[in-house]
Amino acid sequence: MEMMKKTIVVKIGGNASNQLPATFFEQLKIWWLEGKQILIIHGGGPQISQWSKKLQLPVKKINGIRVTNDETLDVTKAVLLGLVQPKLCQYIAQTGLPVIGLNASENHLLEGTYLDQAKYGEVGQVNKINQQWLETELHNQIGILAPLAQTKTGQWLNVNADMAAATIAIQMHAESLVLLTDVPGVLNSGKVVPQLTETVAADLFQQHIIKSGMMPKIKASFNALKNGVHQTFITNDLGRPGTQFQYVEK
Numbered sequence: 631m632e633m634m635k636k637t638i639v640v641k642i643g644g645n646a647s648n649q650l651p652a653t654f655f656e657q658l659k660i661w662w663l664e665g666k667q668i669l670i671i672h673g674g675g676p677q678i679s680q681w682s683k684k685l686q687l688p689v690k691k692i693n694g695i696r697v698t699n700d701e702t703l704d705v706t707k708a709v710l711l712g713l714v715q716p717k718l719c720q721y722i723a724q725t726g727l728p729v730i731g732l733n734a735s736e737n738h739l740l741e742g743t744y745l746d747q748a749k750y751g752e753v754g755q756v757n758k759i760n761q762q763w764l765e766t767e768l769h770n771q772i773g774i775l776a777p778l779a780q781t782k783t784g785q786w787l788n789v790n791a792d793m794a795a796a797t798i799a800i801q802m803h804a805e806s807l808v809l810l811t812d813v814p815g816v817l818n819s820g821k822v823v824p825q826l827t828e829t830v831a832a833d834l835f836q837q838h839i840i841k842s843g844m845m846p847k848i849k850a851s852f853n854a855l856k857n858g859v860h861q862t863f864i865t866n867d868l869g870r871p872g873t874q875f876q877y878v879e880k
């Protein structure tokens with residue numbers, strides 16, 4: 631009987647995807663040669679904001695979540711699936727690794743529901759994934775997946791990429807979740823916090839040391855840890871652990 635391959639989920643933030651260091655591709659190659667199954671969830675927040683501004687659409691985020699109307703949703707889809715994803719696929723293909731771009735419209739890959747339509751508009755969370763089909767796709771190639779979901783009736787939803795990555799990592803029973811961003815980890819007074827517990831995180835929230843885009847990452851990381859993902863990290867370099875999350879059962 632063939633052993634189930636271990637899955638590693640890497641989320642790449644929009645800023646990070648513009649400046650991927652050599653260590654990123656080296657680590658992908660190492661995991662690939664070790665026989666890991668690799669799924670990359672990509673962001674693209676800064677790129678969506680940039681294109682929204684060019685098109686004179688409002689740019690508004692609440693707690694790191696984009697307020698998304700129908701026009702912003704179109705821009706989000708166009709930027710993620712037309713610009714960010716193909717560029718990442720190209721970079722990975724250039725290293726000689728096999729890669730495929732994926733999105734919610736394929737075989738009910740990501741099914742979602744509205745988060746809070748009155749507050750955020752066309753924004754959702756992922757509830758269900760087509761795990762069987764995804765596993766098959768990831769058997770012989772690295773998957774690059776956009777953070778968009780579809781409702782049961784086919785309405786597209788914009789999903790925060792950190793939250794999408796955590797949900798998908800949980801449902802894939804991933805061994806690790808890495809959130810790759812533009813800072814070396816969670817920072818406090820300019821220094822990386824190497825190990826972060828929920829108690830310390832709550833304290834850093836209260837002191838407004840953890841803000842904006844870092845907020846969904848912290849929530850996503852603890853959510854993943856509590857639901858079976860073995861390890862979660864925030865880093866800007868796959869060669870360094872950055873901040874590792876610690877879940878202490880109460």
Ligand SMILES: Nc1ncnc2c1ncn2[C@@H]1O[C@H](COP(=O)(O)OP(=O)(O)O)[C@@H](O)[C@H]1O
Pocket residue numbers: 642643644645646673674675676694810811812813815816817818839840841842843844845
């Ligand atoms: N305590 C913190 N430590 C590090 N970064 C923080 C902190 N609080 C807020 N941030 C911000 O979070 C940003 C990362 O989130 P975001 O811009 O959404 O990145 P990504 O596109 O990778 O998801 C950092 O660049 C920084 O500006």
Ligand SMILES: CC(=O)N[C@@H](CCC(=O)OP(=O)(O)O)C(=O)O
Pocket residue numbers: 642643644645672673674675676678694695696706753754777788789790791792843
């Ligand atoms: C609902 C929501 O906030 N969606 C995000 C999706 C992209 C994303 O999360 O990109 P980063 O990881 O680069 O921030 C957005 O529209 O910006």
